[in-house]
Amino acid sequence: GAGVSQTPSNKVTEKGKYVELRCDPISGHTALYWYRQSLGQGPEFLIYFQGTGAADDSGLPNDRFFAVRPEGSVSTLKIQRTERGDSAVYLCASSFLGVVTGELFFGEGSRLTVL
Amino acid sequence: KNEVEQSPQNLTAQEGEFITINCSYSVGISALHWLQQHPGGGIVSLFMLSSGKKKHGRLIATINIQEKHSSLHITASHPRDSAVYICAVRSTTRDDKIIFGKGTRLHILP
Numbered sequence: 128g129a130g131v132s133q134t135p136s137n138k139v140t141e142k143g144k145y146v147e148l149r150c151d152p153i154s155g156h157t158a159l160y161w162y163r164q165s166l167g168q169g170p171e172f173l174i175y176f177q178g179t180g181a182a183d184d185s186g187l188p189n190d191r192f193f194a195v196r197p198e199g200s201v202s203t204l205k206i207q208r209t210e211r212g213d214s215a216v217y218l219c220a221s222s223f224l225g226v227v228t229g230e231l232f233f234g235e236g237s238r239l240t241v242l
Numbered sequence: 243k244n245e246v247e248q249s250p251q252n253l254t255a256q257e258g259e260f261i262t263i264n265c266s267y268s269v270g271i272s273a274l275h276w277l278q279q280h281p282g283g284g285i286v287s288l289f290m291l292s293s294g295k296k297k298h299g300r301l302i303a304t305i306n307i308q309e310k311h312s313s314l315h316i317t318a319s320h321p322r323d324s325a326v327y328i329c330a331v332r333s334t335t336r337d338d339k340i341i342f343g344k345g346t347r348l349h350i351l352p
Contacts (some may be wrong), residue, residue: 160340169328169344170285173335183339186337218285220340231275231340233285 129153132233133219140209141242148237150210152221156229160203162186162223164236170218176202194202209241245269248329248343256351261316263346265329268310272338276303276314277328279345285328289315319350 132151140146152159160179162170172186176196184194191209196202206213216236223229246267255261265274267320274290289296290301296303300319305312316323331341 158338162342169326170342172339172341177338182337198301218284230290231277233277233286233287235284 131219131221131232131234133217135237136235137240139227139240139242142209142211144209144241145211146206146209146239148206148239150219150234152200152219152220153232154170154200156221156223156232158222158229159196160220161202161204162218162220164218165215171218178211184233193202205211206239209239211241214239214241224226244344245333246329246331246341246343247325248346250346251348252343252347254349254351255319259319259350261323261348261350263314263327263329263348265312265314265343266310267312267329267331267341269331269341270333270334272334273332274305274312275330275332275340276312277324277330279324279328282310283325288327299331306349316348321350321352324349 134149152190159174160175164170174184174194175182179199192206194204216238219234219237222231247262249280274291279285291305300317302315315347326345326347328345330340333339333341
């Protein structure tokens with residue numbers, strides 16, 4: 128696609144439910160980042176993939192959060208047993224990371240509301 | 243202390259004023275990004291810098307690698323420039339992770 132695509136754009140769920148958020152990066156981009164942004168705050172790092180592997184998952188807040196990128200392109204962020212505090216906009220960004228550092232491109236985000 | 247610090251946190255100015263937003267960082271970097279986020283909107287990349295200066299329209303970004311500091315300037319500011327401006331660095335000391343500043347909220351009054 129032309130840009131980074133995130134689905135769903137909005138998700139409302141009940142406390143305790145399981146949620147999956149999808150990110151489809153720009154074709155050929157090797158690096159993929161997940162962030163979340165609460166109202167009025169800057170993006171908070173969650174996890175970063177280089178290819179298929181998670182190069183850094185130190186930002187995942189707890190073991191209810193997990194992300195995969197099995198084929199090195201599309202990534203899914205999975206949240207188990209959602210809590211109200213998980214409500215935020217989840218942002219995905221991708222770039223080409225090689226000898227030359229590439230521009231960073233963001234998706235529009237997935238707004239998660241946990242009731 | 244945050245690894246990427248921005249100042250000011252909030253800035254209100256009159257239309258036409260020259261605006262400067264600052265970013266200091268404490269890690270080794272391979273690149274620095276300036277990003278813009280309008281209220282309720284997505285994040286858009288304005289500049290990516292590894293040295294020197296870049297200009298795009300009324301926007302100018304500079305970086306001083308030795309001082310670990312970057313500035314974003316807006317000339318002849320306009321109400322449509324009102325947005326949050328975010329500095330982000332690609333950290334060589336953190337396995338190329340992108341680290342974000344907390345953003346500067348800019349409001350330009352007509």
